[in-house]
Amino acid sequence: xxxxxxxxxxxxxxxxxxxxxxxxxxxxxxxxxxxxxxxxxxxxxxxxxxxxxxxxxxxxxxxxxxxxxxxxxxxxxxxxxxxxxxxxxxxxxxxxxxxxxxxxxxxxxxxxxxxxxxxxxxxxxxxxxxxxxxxxxxxxxxx
Amino acid sequence: xxxxxxxxxxxxxxxxxxxxxxxxxxxxxxxxxxxxxxxxxxxxxxxxxxxxxxxxxxxxxxxxxxxxxxxxxxxxxxxxxxxxxxxxxxxxxxxxxxxxxxxxxxxxxxxxxxxxxxxxxxxxxxxxxxxxxxxxxxxxxxxxxxxxxxxxxxxxxxxxxxxxxxxxxxxxxxxxxxxxxxxxxxxxxxxxxxxxxxx
Numbered sequence: 001x002x003x004x005x006x007x008x009x010x011x012x013x014x015x016x017x018x019x020x021x022x023x024x025x026x027x028x029x030x031x032x033x034x035x036x037x038x039x040x041x042x043x044x045x046x047x048x049x050x051x052x053x054x055x056x057x058x059x060x061x062x063x064x065x066x067x068x069x070x071x072x073x074x075x076x077x078x079x080x081x082x083x084x085x086x087x088x089x090x091x092x093x094x095x096x097x098x099x100x101x102x103x104x105x106x107x108x109x110x111x112x113x114x115x116x117x118x119x120x121x122x123x124x125x126x127x128x129x130x131x132x133x134x135x136x137x138x139x140x141x142x143x
Numbered sequence: 144x145x146x147x148x149x150x151x152x153x154x155x156x157x158x159x160x161x162x163x164x165x166x167x168x169x170x171x172x173x174x175x176x177x178x179x180x181x182x183x184x185x186x187x188x189x190x191x192x193x194x195x196x197x198x199x200x201x202x203x204x205x206x207x208x209x210x211x212x213x214x215x216x217x218x219x220x221x222x223x224x225x226x227x228x229x230x231x232x233x234x235x236x237x238x239x240x241x242x243x244x245x246x247x248x249x250x251x252x253x254x255x256x257x258x259x260x261x262x263x264x265x266x267x268x269x270x271x272x273x274x275x276x277x278x279x280x281x282x283x284x285x286x287x288x289x290x291x292x293x294x295x296x297x298x299x300x301x302x303x304x305x306x307x308x309x310x311x312x313x314x315x316x317x318x319x320x321x322x323x324x325x326x327x328x329x330x331x332x333x334x335x336x337x338x339x340x341x342x
Binding site for chain 1: 154165183291
């Protein structure tokens with residue numbers, strides 16, 4: 001097999017490189033990054049990848065994130081309001097920089113999102129499999 | 144659009160849409176995104192499986208309930224998150240070793256194990272673990288299953304998600320539940336690696 005499923009773990013250097021980017025973001029200090037749901041880490045990675053691919057300067061993303069959070073803060077009476085979601089703002093900021101750079105068109109994104117919502121996840125894989133799909137019997141040891 | 148108006152499900156869909164558009168336009172590759180996700184993948188989600196395993200090792204009644212109905216037993220310890228979907232826990236014994244796969248996509252018990260590792264979603268793992276499990280565990284994961292042990296591979300679907308209750312390592316009698324939980328690795332609950340301290 002040419003590609004092993006197990007890849008070498010990311011190095012501390014790779015991690016440090018990413019954290020250098022995020023440490024200047026609001027709420028992004030190393031150790032404070034935490035993800036509750038899979039889409040959050042996906043969104044996180046998309047922003048870092050977009051920046052690394054030259055789609056936008058990190059400072060633009062940073063200001064968009066600060067602006068989105070600021071808007072939310074002024075829209076609620078109490079900062080402990082339950083509508084708070086750090087990564088909602090992250091996604092909003094990402095959309096903002098990608099649409100203003102012209103990489104993504106807002107309407108096309110809305111349409112694509114509707115398509116995703118209309119497609120149930122794992123749509124072909126709903127049936128429960130009640131038995132093992134493979135059994136590797138013990139090797140006869142002659143004992 | 145106000146972010147307040149969006150549900151988490153809508154945002155998740157938006158992120159998925161963004162990713163597929165960016166990749167389709169050639170602005171980035173799945174590979175780039177995956178590599179970044181890998182840095183943090185063990186930090187996603189509640190990662191509560193280890194606690195459940197440690198509890199099962201120390202509390203026989205809980206273990207019995209866990210093996211009978213994992214979804215309900217997990218609720219006892221505050222783990223839910225999947226609606227209308229069942230979790231089944233497979234107990235490793237001296238005679239049988241279990242491992243999980245999703246042969247079609249990436250169905251995974253993420254409320255207990257967090258985010259699936261990237262290799263779990265790759266075609267090589269999905270097809271090969273079914274064809275030659277003993278060899279894949281040994282060659283790709285460096286995990287030797289004794290020859291006298293049977294290996295069973297279970298296919299998780301979105302309706303029924305499996306995960307593994309590994310055997311408690313010998314010599315851990317004096318440990319507390321919290322100390323035991325530290326021994327439980329993610330890979331041991333997938334069935335592709337040992338718990339810490341196990342030979």
